[in-house]
Amino acid sequence: MPQTGGRTACLYNIHSFLQSLPTFRPSLLLLHNMSSEKGPEKTAETRMEEQAKIAREPPTSDVNELRRRLAKDPRFNPPTPSYWKRVALIIVVILLFYVALKMRVALAKSRPPQVIYANRYSKEYKFRPAASPIVTEKLKDGRVKVRGAHPTIR
Structure with a gap:
């Protein structure tokens, strides 16, 4: 390890530390966590094949295929809110309109005379x-x- 300059030594230490780390593949961890099968551990090759199958579906303009892909991914299918939440939201919006109109009338009355x-x-x-x-x-x-x-x- 060269000891000539402080900056060079620091960069060398960082570089050697990064080389000592094992290769990190976050996609494999994500695939492992997403797998719904409870059973024997899958090998790295099987995980790679599944990842390639999921991540590299060919692009298509078929509407049915696109709907199937969307239905498969839970991020695009959130549960609908309950009815009481919908009604509460509508009531809050109506109350906000009412308050806005009342404030506008109050401001018009408090305006100095023309x-x-x-x-x-x-x-x-x-x-x-x-x-x-x-x-x-x-x-x-x-x-x-x-x-x-x-x-x-x-």
Whole structure:
């Protein structure tokens, strides 16, 4: 083992550690766990053949064959939820719509009144003196009519 540099020695140790590990085949473990047969242990060759058979089915456009493959795999066939869960979900969705509508109505009511600006040269102040007051008038529909001098933003 070379002792010339710290980095080289570290890489050499990692490389030798990886070489000492046995070859790991996660597909064989998966196949072994998926096998439903309880009996004598299968040899590695039998497992490899089964894995090749499962993993390498030829592609097809036959709908019946594709449905058969889907039915064979439990990941694509989850159990349907019970009826009470379906009903509960529908009730929750309806309640959420109800709450959303109520919140929208409450927000509309809490909105400040709409202001309508009238002509600055109103009847009371035809020539608009420099310090004319702001006259507000609340209309029947809740809007506010502003007459006179308007406030300015600086």
